[in-house]
Each structure stands twice: as structure tokens, then as C-alpha cells.
Amino acid sequence: MKRFIQHEELARDSRFIRQQNVLTTVLATLPDEVDAVVETFDKFGPMIEESSRGTAAEPLFEKFGPAFALVTLNEPIVAGQEGVEDRLKMRMHGIFVGEMQALEGAGRSLWDFPDAPWDFKMNMARQCWDEARHVQIYEKLMEHVGAQAGDYPESTFLFECACSDDPAMRVAGVNRGLEGLACDVFRDLIRYADATGDETMKQAVDYVLADELTHVRFGSEWVKEFTKDDKDHFERTQEFRREVDKQFSFGGSRSDREDAAIRIAWQDRLEAGFTEEELRELAEISSGGPSQKTMLAAAKILQERHLARRAAAAQDGEARS
Amino acid sequence: MSEERLYPGVGPDERTTFDAYSAFDVPADLRELHGRYDVESTARRVRNFRYAQEWMMMIGGGWVATIPELPVKTGLGKIVWDDAKSADELGHRLPELRCGKRSVTTSEPANEGFAAVIQEVAEPERPDLTIEKITGMFDVLKPHLLAVYDRMQRETDQISDAPTIEILDDIMRRTRKHIAWGDEVLERLCDTDGKRERRRIRANELRAQLEACGGVTGEIADESPRVH
Numbered sequence: 001m002k003r004f005i006q007h008e009e010l011a012r013d014s015r016f017i018r019q020q021n022v023l024t025t026v027l028a029t030l031p032d033e034v035d036a037v038v039e040t041f042d043k044f045g046p047m048i049e050e051s052s053r054g055t056a057a058e059p060l061f062e063k064f065g066p067a068f069a070l071v072t073l074n075e076p077i078v079a080g081q082e083g084v085e086d087r088l089k090m091r092m093h094g095i096f097v098g099e100m101q102a103l104e105g106a107g108r109s110l111w112d113f114p115d116a117p118w119d120f121k122m123n124m125a126r127q128c129w130d131e132a133r134h135v136q137i138y139e140k141l142m143e144h145v146g147a148q149a150g151d152y153p154e155s156t157f158l159f160e161c162a163c164s165d166d167p168a169m170r171v172a173g174v175n176r177g178l179e180g181l182a183c184d185v186f187r188d189l190i191r192y193a194d195a196t197g198d199e200t201m202k203q204a205v206d207y208v209l210a211d212e213l214t215h216v217r218f219g220s221e222w223v224k225e226f227t228k229d230d231k232d233h234f235e236r237t238q239e240f241r242r243e244v245d246k247q248f249s250f251g252g253s254r255s256d257r258e259d260a261a262i263r264i265a266w267q268d269r270l271e272a273g274f275t276e277e278e279l280r281e282l283a284e285i286s287s288g289g290p291s292q293k294t295m296l297a298a299a300k301i302l303q304e305r306h307l308a309r310r311a312a313a314a315q316d317g318e319a320r321s
Numbered sequence: 322m323s324e325e326r327l328y329p330g331v332g333p334d335e336r337t338t339f340d341a342y343s344a345f346d347v348p349a350d351l352r353e354l355h356g357r358y359d360v361e362s363t364a365r366r367v368r369n370f371r372y373a374q375e376w377m378m379m380i381g382g383g384w385v386a387t388i389p390e391l392p393v394k395t396g397l398g399k400i401v402w403d404d405a406k407s408a409d410e411l412g413h414r415l416p417e418l419r420c421g422k423r424s425v426t427t428s429e430p431a432n433e434g435f436a437a438v439i440q441e442v443a444e445p446e447r448p449d450l451t452i453e454k455i456t457g458m459f460d461v462l463k464p465h466l467l468a469v470y471d472r473m474q475r476e477t478d479q480i481s482d483a484p485t486i487e488i489l490d491d492i493m494r495r496t497r498k499h500i501a502w503g504d505e506v507l508e509r510l511c512d513t514d515g516k517r518e519r520r521r522i523r524a525n526e527l528r529a530q531l532e533a534c535g536g537v538t539g540e541i542a543d544e545s546p547r548v549h
Contacts, residue, residue, distance in 0.1 A: 001446040011389040011448035104386035111383025118426035125405030132398025
């Protein structure tokens with residue numbers, strides 16, 4: 001078995017469909033301009049349509065067009081709001097595949113770095129079990145909210161961004177970037193479960209969050225250990241983490257902004273070993289990108305264009321027949 | 322009537338009145354001193370066992386991303402942790418066997434042949450080779466280790482080397498579960514004659530290689546039970 005695999009090589013059963021990661025990458029670099037968001041999503045429209053075909057996202061694509069993620073995934077989950085069920089299902093599915101990639105990332109750390117210190121291997125092995133349980137937990141939680149594995153396309157960009165060939169960067173990416181994002185997402189989900197009185201969801205996610213804090217701590221400790229005698233290496237690792245954090249902010253949807261879909265879980269992150277300085281930096285890094293207002297305005301234009309195209313295609317079809 | 326003595330004195334008439342047996346005799350301790358392995362050979366065997374457990378942990382970790390069947394992927398996640406714990410427990414025995422403080426992370430293959438067996442077990446990579454992956458580790462390697470651990474438990478000094486016996490007890494309990502899990506997975510996956518044949522061929526090839534190198538300790542013939 002070779003060392004270091006690409007994200008395209010992650011093995012999945014026949015239920016799963018892949019989404020191109022490029023859109024998520026582009027989302028992290030978009031300016032706060034309606035036209036720029038519209039043009040970008042329009043350009044990727046055929047690709048988004050293809051990856052949503054045959055999945056539970058297809059009706060959403062038909063209704064909203066290529067920007068359906070802007071009105072589902074990138075919007076806050078608030079009890080009672082219109083469309084919250086779809087948002088919740090997509091969020092759960094996103095977490096489920098994220099956990100799977102975290103499991104794969106931790107597992108590959110064992111195989112890719114055979115000469116790593118024993119304590120590192122122990123931490124990664126423990127993380128394998130934890131992430132495996134998280135996959136099982138979210139499989140159950142998906143069922144709990146009416147979704148199933150493979151219902152939505154899977155983006156493997158978490159694995160792609162986080163899995164560096166350098167062990168210090170790997171733990172910075174997986175254990176601090178990816179698991180840090182998980183802290184934010186899970187705290188948000190606990191808030192939702194609390195608001196809706198869903199004790200099953202609240203308890204399960206709280207256990208998962210407790211595990212994630214441990215994994216972030218693994219990351220914080222191993223970044224220090226792997227770079228302890230090399231200041232330059234430490235700096236490059238920090239830079240890598242900043243890049244990952246930028247990617248994982250989804251153009252500001254995960255940030256400390258008032259209009260963020262998912263807020264940074266400061267308290268949990270502090271407990272996990274992030275410093276105040278790192279969190280201020282994360283807030284700064286993730287604050288850029290289009291505002292919610294811009295996203296929704298772009299989504300409206302994209303929906304109108306999409307429906308117009310559909311109507312034109314239908315007319316064309318009728319004329320031909 | 323003289324007062325009962327709670328503690329012995331220096332004279333022959335100053336004995337206590339307690340009966341001459343202890344809790345150790347109830348039930349009688351039938352264990353005997355002297356086992357097949359001395360301190361050095363037990364230490365070497367523990368290093369050999371740790372080598373196998375550590376590599377199984379790493380291989381399982383690597384496979385997780387290459388296996389499409391979700392329950393196998395998540396099942397392996399737990400087994401990776403179990404194998405890590407086994408390697409860790411064996412490592413902690415090494416300083417107790419006069420190998421030095423730093424020996425806790427020492428792994429050692431018995432010979433190049435066994436190291437090659439481990440690499441052969443790790444070889445299947447493609448997502449359509451789950452049968453070959455699971456067969457290698459769960460039909461061949463783990464049953465072989467279970468047999469060797471069992472023999473070690475029976476043949477080592479039952480009193481002097483009891484700490485090794487205790488460690489192997491835990492590892493064997495986990496290993497039995499792993500083998501049962503692997504068998505269940507393979508029974509499910511091998512649902513055609515062709516797939517069952519793949520399992521048989523893979524098991525036989527690896528078992529032959531294992532026997533040729535003398536197994537995990539390099540000393541003994543494979544004692545693992547034959548598969549289907």
C-alpha cells in the first residue's frame with residue numbers, strides 16, 4: 001500500500017456521489033460583490049447540476065438553481081424557519097462525510113508517517129476509534145432528521161485541504177483546522193437541539209464535541225513537538241493552518257460575523273488549546289468574503305436566471321415536439 | 322490458660338496459634354515454577370509481538386481510506402485502537418524484562434521473512450480488494466498470533482512471568498473479537514464461489530509465507546486453525 005493518497009482516492013460505496021471541490025475553494029476567495037458571486041456560481045452551474053442529479057439535492061437545484069447551497073448550507077439553522085429541514089439534513093450529511101474524512105485522515109496519519117513518535121501513533125489510533133464512532137453517531141442522527149448516507153453530494157475538500165505530506169502540517173490541518181471547524185459546527189448544532197428540545201441530538205453531539213476538543217489538543221501538542229527545534233517549520237505550519245482556516249470559513253459563513261451561519265465557538269476552542277491570539281486571527285481570517293445580504297441577493301438573481309432558462313428550455317421542447 | 326500470641330517471639334514456645342495455611346492455598350496453587358522461556362527470550366518474543374501489533378495498527382489505519390464498505394471502515398477504526406493498546410501494553414512490559422527504560426516503544430521482527438509477511442498483508446490497496454485485505458489480517462495473521470499468544474501463555478513460567486500472561490489475556494480477548502468480526506465481514510462479502518475462492522487463495526498464500534518464515538517469533542510452525 002502506497003503512502004500519501006489523493007482525495008479522489010477515498011473509497012466510497014455506490015450510494016455516494018462526489019462534488020467538485022473547486023467551488024468550495026473559490027467560495028473562500030469571493031469578494032463581497034453580488035455580481036462576482038453570481039458570475040462564479042453561474043459558471044459552475046452545469047457542474048453543480050451534474051453532482052446534484054439523482055440526489056436529494058436535485059429538487060433543491062430545480063427550485064433554487066446553482067446557488068441552492070447559499071440558501072441552504074450557508075444559512076443559519078434556526079428552528080421554525082422556512083426550509084430548516086433541508087438545511088438540517090444537508091448540514092448533518094456534510095458533518096457525516098466530514099467525520100468520515102476525519103477518520104480517514106487520522107488513519108492515514110498512522111500509515112503515512114510510520115516513523116512518528118509512539119505517543120503520536122497512540123493519539124492518532126485513538127482518534128481513529130473516535131472518528132469511527134462519530135461516523136456511526138451521525139449516521140444515526142441523519143436518520144433521526146430524515147436523511148441517509150449518499151442523499152447529497154460529498155465534497156472531499158476537507159481531506160484535500162487538511163492532509164498535507166508533512167506531519168506537523170497534517171495535524172495542523174486535520175486536528176486544528178478540521179477539528180476546530182467541527183467544534184464550531186457542533187456548538188451550533190447543540191444550540192439548535194437545545195432550542196427544539198431535541199435531547200437525543202443534544203446529548204449525542206455534546207459527546208462528539210467533547211471528543212473533538214481532545215483531538216484539537218492532540219493537534220496543538222503535536223504541532224509544537226514536531227516543530228520544536230525549527231522556528232521556520234513552525235511558521236510554515238502556522239501559515240498552512242491559516243490557509244486551511246480560510247478555506248474552512250466558506251467565504252465567511254463560518255466566522256465571528258453577526259451574519260455568519262456558524263459562529264466561532266470561542267469557549268470550546270479555548271478549552272481545546274487554541275490561544276486568544278489564534279482565535280482573534282481566525283476571526284480576522286474568516287471575516288472576509290461575501291456578506292449574507294450579498295449571498296442572498298446573488299442567490300435571488302441566480303434563481304431567477306435558472307427558472308428563466310428552465311422555462312425557455314421547456315418552451316423550446318414544446319416547439320420541437 | 323496461656324494467652325494466645327498474635328506475633329511470634331524468639332523462643333520455640335512463643336509461636337502464634339494461627340493455622341499454617343494462607344489465602345494462597347485456597348484453592349491450592351497448582352502452578353509450578355520454570356517455564357519454557359527465560360527473561361531474555363520472553364523479552365525478544367514481546368518485541369516480536371509488539372512489532373506485529375504495531376504494524377497491524379498502521380495497516381488498519383492506512384486501509385480505512387481505501388475500503389468502500391462503510392461498516393468495515395468504521396469497524397476497522399475500533400480495531401486500530403485495540404491494536405494500538407495491545408502494542409502499548411506489550412511495550413510497557415519490556416523495561417520490566419531488563420530491556421531498559423527506553424524500550425517501551427521497541428518493536429522487532431523475528432526475521433526478514435516475517436517483516437516481508439507484514440508487508441504482504443499490507444499490500445492490497447485498491448478499493449475492490451477488501452476481501453484480500455480482511456483475509457490477510459483476520460483469517461491468517463490474527464489467528465496465527467492468537468495461537469502463538471495462547472502457547473506462550475501456557476508455556477511461560479506461570480508465576481514468574483504472570484505479568485506477560487495478564488497482558489496476553491487482554492490482547493487475546495480483543496483478538497478473538499477481531500477474528501470473529503473479520504469472519505463475519507468475509508462471510509458477507511464472499512457471496513459467490515469466485516469470491517470465496519479469492520479468500521481461500523489469499524489465505525493459503527499468506528499462510529505458506531508465514532510458515533516458511535517461522536511465524537511471528539520465527540521459531541514455530543503456524544498453529545492457526547485452517548479456514549474454510
